[in-house]
Amino acid sequence: MREIRFYEALIEAMAEEMRRDERVFLMGEDIGLFGGTFRATEGLMAEFGERRVRDTPIAEAGIVGLALGAAFGGLRPVPELMTMNFAIVAMDQIVNHVAKMRYMFGGQFDLPLTIRAPGGGGTQKGAQHSHSIESWFVNAPGIRVVIPSTPHDAKGLLKTSIRCDDPVLFVEHERLYSVKGPVPEESEELLIPLGQAETKRPGRDVTLVAWSFMVHDALKAAEALAEEGIEAEVWDPRTLDPFDWDALYASVARTRRCVVAEEGWRTLGVGAEIAARLQEHLFHELDAPVQRVGAADVPTPYARNLEQAALPSAEDLFRAALKICT
Amino acid sequence: MISPTDQIKMYRQMLLIRRIEERIAECYGEGKIGGFTHLYIGQEAVAVGAINALNQDDNVIDTYRDHGHFLVRGGDPKALMAELFGRVTGCCKGKGGSMHLADAEHYFFGGTGIVGASIPIAVGLGLASAYREDDHITMAFFGDGATNQGVWHEGLNFATIWNLPVIFVCENNFYGIGTDVRLSSAFTEVHKKAAGYGIPGYLIDGMDVMEVRQRCEEVVRLVRGGAGPALIEARCYRYQGHSMTDPGRYRARAEEELWRKRDPIPRLARQMLDAEVVTQERLDEMEREIEAQVEEAVRFADESPEPGPEMLYEHMFRERYPSDPHA
Numbered sequence: 001m002r003e004i005r006f007y008e009a010l011i012e013a014m015a016e017e018m019r020r021d022e023r024v025f026l027m028g029e030d031i032g033l034f035g036g037t038f039r040a041t042e043g044l045m046a047e048f049g050e051r052r053v054r055d056t057p058i059a060e061a062g063i064v065g066l067a068l069g070a071a072f073g074g075l076r077p078v079p080e081l082m083t084m085n086f087a088i089v090a091m092d093q094i095v096n097h098v099a100k101m102r103y104m105f106g107g108q109f110d111l112p113l114t115i116r117a118p119g120g121g122g123t124q125k126g127a128q129h130s131h132s133i134e135s136w137f138v139n140a141p142g143i144r145v146v147i148p149s150t151p152h153d154a155k156g157l158l159k160t161s162i163r164c165d166d167p168v169l170f171v172e173h174e175r176l177y178s179v180k181g182p183v184p185e186e187s188e189e190l191l192i193p194l195g196q197a198e199t200k201r202p203g204r205d206v207t208l209v210a211w212s213f214m215v216h217d218a219l220k221a222a223e224a225l226a227e228e229g230i231e232a233e234v235w236d237p238r239t240l241d242p243f244d245w246d247a248l249y250a251s252v253a254r255t256r257r258c259v260v261a262e263e264g265w266r267t268l269g270v271g272a273e274i275a276a277r278l279q280e281h282l283f284h285e286l287d288a289p290v291q292r293v294g295a296a297d298v299p300t301p302y303a304r305n306l307e308q309a310a311l312p313s314a315e316d317l318f319r320a321a322l323k324i325c326t
Numbered sequence: 327m328i329s330p331t332d333q334i335k336m337y338r339q340m341l342l343i344r345r346i347e348e349r350i351a352e353c354y355g356e357g358k359i360g361g362f363t364h365l366y367i368g369q370e371a372v373a374v375g376a377i378n379a380l381n382q383d384d385n386v387i388d389t390y391r392d393h394g395h396f397l398v399r400g401g402d403p404k405a406l407m408a409e410l411f412g413r414v415t416g417c418c419k420g421k422g423g424s425m426h427l428a429d430a431e432h433y434f435f436g437g438t439g440i441v442g443a444s445i446p447i448a449v450g451l452g453l454a455s456a457y458r459e460d461d462h463i464t465m466a467f468f469g470d471g472a473t474n475q476g477v478w479h480e481g482l483n484f485a486t487i488w489n490l491p492v493i494f495v496c497e498n499n500f501y502g503i504g505t506d507v508r509l510s511s512a513f514t515e516v517h518k519k520a521a522g523y524g525i526p527g528y529l530i531d532g533m534d535v536m537e538v539r540q541r542c543e544e545v546v547r548l549v550r551g552g553a554g555p556a557l558i559e560a561r562c563y564r565y566q567g568h569s570m571t572d573p574g575r576y577r578a579r580a581e582e583e584l585w586r587k588r589d590p591i592p593r594l595a596r597q598m599l600d601a602e603v604v605t606q607e608r609l610d611e612m613e614r615e616i617e618a619q620v621e622e623a624v625r626f627a628d629e630s631p632e633p634g635p636e637m638l639y640e641h642m643f644r645e646r647y648p649s650d651p652h653a
Contacts, residue, residue, distance in 0.1 A: 062446045062480030069450015072435050075457060096440050105428040105436055106419035107641030142642060165644035195647040242647035
């Protein structure tokens, strides 16, 4: 199968959906002429023009609010927040409006919008530009949270998100954009249903739960664990809302051990919810306490050594797994 | 010139809002309505005059003081009262409440409890119209307090740079809850804030429904014709406190009296009687009809069932997944 980069997979997904459905349009800061700060919309203005690829002012709450209004008006907007960090600026629109207006109005309106936002740390961008805050949005009912780890999943899930009749927050990791991976030819339609996890590496001794960039760290940790004679399963939920709980329970019931890794802060992270549910559902099947790996509870520091100390790594995963497997 | 039929229609709408809200206040006192309830009494001429200047398929979006706009847009008084009572027959099936009325059938995109937040959403509705090149326009209602919120400015800026068919209607009642506009705004003449975006700003008397209607019709014509967004400041006064729990101690009684003398409802009644558009008998009859309509709405709400427990997880998403929480 051909290999393309993560950002190229995103461009293909958007272009295909825009060709398919006239109601789909993009809006965001520097997505048009500039091509996107991470090149994820490169070439789209040339193909679709200024009407459907709209450069916006720097006004994140406004961008999300306009996209919501356009969805109310029958369009299918795909707004880009230049970075996930700016979702914090748009928090009221996302949490109070996008996520609530269907329920609050008794299901009168469908709100099909897909908010794309690149986030994550590890590139020395300092405290305000290194967020992995997907847990905040999983905590807010009413918006789907999709967070792919490979070019294949990025393409298939973005296409499904754009076709979804509900609001989706589509989280991309900045360090994933240049990652290459196998993706079917454009002639083959690639759609991945939300709520379907994928086992990225099978194993019998411990389940490593990871999403987004952490999947790649988990795969590295699994390699290292294999050298110690431990066969780790790497399990990627791919979407955090909906979450494929049954598949997770099946994996952990088999391996009887679990490590959850996320790049976000450990305290009250998605990992905390996963650990809580595992003990509720599988208390007697577990051979060891569920381990959590996550970021240190500090604003991400700039200095390279401190940033590396703050963010979780493949080694942290390796050590956490080793601790419960020996 | 507003036709006699339209004058009577507007009078009836204003009176319905007034009477139904007086009854809402009583029901609130009886504990039948919970949470926050913000009355529109005093400001009726704005919703009635402005919304009647629109077509039925134009968009309207609102704040939390939304009973009046909901009714003028065509919302059912029974569905309003049932919503306030938290009943399944409410316009939002009892899930929204006073601050979150909406009516998809009548292009009423709801009330939000967050000041200013409806502005970018209104502009997005305008974007949808421009994108499709249809001739619908969007009217957004908000208070003077909203004009100090960041998203208000973001919305006006977007509407201007993309030349969108949106009319921003500020109901300036001079108080953001209890804070005088002179203490909260660097610039108290809201309509002049339009200059910051190079769009027209109009000042109108929000206590005169005929003026509101006529001036809004002119603006609607311009905006529908492609002139881009416009800002209207309608000066008006809410007779009650900010919400049901506010006795309004921050306002001088003399000031309140002054505004009550300009009450839009008797004002239109006088005009119509003088012009022999309507007789006193017809007005009295209308009063009785509305009283019956209000009582019917209360009875309907009272007799309607609450939403069943199975509805707790309904209406979250159009597309459901097995792992979604369910009753």
